[in-house]
Amino acid sequence: MTHAPSTTTPVSAPDEGPQISDGLAGLAWRAFWALGALALVSALMVLAGNLYGERLLRANxxxxxxxxxxxxxxxxxxxxxxxxxxxxxxxxxxxxxxxxxxxxxxxxxxxxxxxxxxxxxxxxxxxxxxxxxxxxxxxxxxxxxxxxxxxxxxxxxxxxxxxxxxxxxxxxxxxxxxxxxxxxxxxxxxxxxxxxxxxxxxxxxxxxxxxxxxxxxxxxxxxxxxxxxxxxxxxxxxxxxxxxxxxxxxxxxxx
Known part of the structure; x- marks a missing residue:
């Protein structure tokens, strides 16, 4: 019995993710957005504190x-x-x-x-x-x-x-x-x-x-x-x- 020659699909190597240079850039962007979010949250907290403090003052x-x-x-x-x-x-x-x-x-x-x-x-x-x-x-x-x-x-x-x-x-x-x-x-x-x-x-x-x-x-x-x-x-x-x-x-x- 004659078998057809088999074709083997090459197995690709596991995805190793971005290169080091890409990783540093990604980390930098994530740090930038995290700091921005913290700054925004802090500003909102200060604003809310001032407004709430004024409301408390007026209420009392x-x-x-x-x-x-x-x-x-x-x-x-x-x-x-x-x-x-x-x-x-x-x-x-x-x-x-x-x-x-x-x-x-x-x-x-x-x-x-x-x-x-x-x-x-x-x-x-x-x-x-x-x-x-x-x-x-x-x-x-x-x-x-x-x-x-x-x-x-x-x-x-x-x-x-x-x-x-x-x-x-x-x-x-x-x-x-x-x-x-x-x-x-x-x-x-x-x-x-x-x-x-x-x-x-x-x-x-x-x-x-x-x-x-x-x-x-x-x-x-x-x-x-x-x-x-x-x-x-x-x-x-x-x-x-x-x-x-x-x-x-x-x-x-x-x-």
Whole structure:
């Protein structure tokens, strides 16, 4: 039997993919598109964060300047609604505390034209203060504690300085004050200073706090006020102190 000659189809070698030069180009393009995608995602996240943050800010604050009448202790206060930081405190009547955020020097609550100022997070440019009003818990405010408390807590290793017409003394960490400085202006007619504040100083490897300074004072018949404000306000402390007193007095409802 005669068999026809068989034809064998050559078996091609397995596909080894692109050459090295093609592989490097492909990797480069894939890396380029991956980086582009990451950049796009990052930009979208920043945009969404800004928009969402603004929506949160607007949702938590009111633009109404109508006064709400609240009662804390024996004092009756009329406070503009847009100064309240928390929505659940925007209710007239008896309450234990009022937490406020106020633009300075306008002494205004939240407004749409002040939205950027209310969301500012730079210690060098921030123009808002936080004011907490509550019933008095202490016998003395910060001015009254100068001689009894703070003079005994001054760091003996650091001499007093003069800053913006204020006496500045470092407080001793041994008394629990870490990177804190006390600023005060003595009075010519009273044992109590006309202005006093404690400020957190930037420590090693730590950025300045947004509202680095704090003071507390009594007002009305039964109230104490704790105020946090930027360190930049120390340069005009006398004006700030007078404006703060005026603002607090404007809240009081005369019997």
């Amino acid at each position: 604050l009111s633009t109404s300047a109508e006064p709400l009448q609240i009662v804390i202790g024996n004092d009756v206060l009329d406070v503009p609604e847009n100064m309240f930081r928390h929505a659940d405190q925007r209710v007239a009547g008896i309450t234990n505390r009022a937490e406020l955020k106020v633009h300075w020097p306008e002494r205004s609550g939240y407004r749409t034209d002040l939205a950027d100022a209310f969301s500012d997070t730079s210690p060098e440019t921030v123009q808002t203060v936080l004011i907490s009003i509550a019933r008095r818990q202490w016998l003395l405010d910060m001015a009254g504690r100068l001689d009894l408390v703070y003079q005994k807590a001054i760091d003996p290793a650091k001499p007093p300085r003069s800053v913006h017409g204020l006496t500045a003394v470092a407080l001793d960490p041994a008394h629990g004050y870490v990177d804190e400085t006390l600023y005060y202006a003595p009075s010519a007619t009273s044992a109590l200073p006309v202005f006093i504040a404690r400020c957190n100083e930037p420590g090693a490897g730590r950025e300045a706090l947004l509202l680095a300074c704090e003071t507390d004072l009594f007002f009305g018949e039964t109230l104490e006020v704790r105020v946090r404000f930027p360190a930049t306000f120390l340069a005009d402390w006398a004006e700030f102190s007078a404006e703060l007193d005026s603002l607090l007095e404007s809240f009081l409802v005369t019997p």
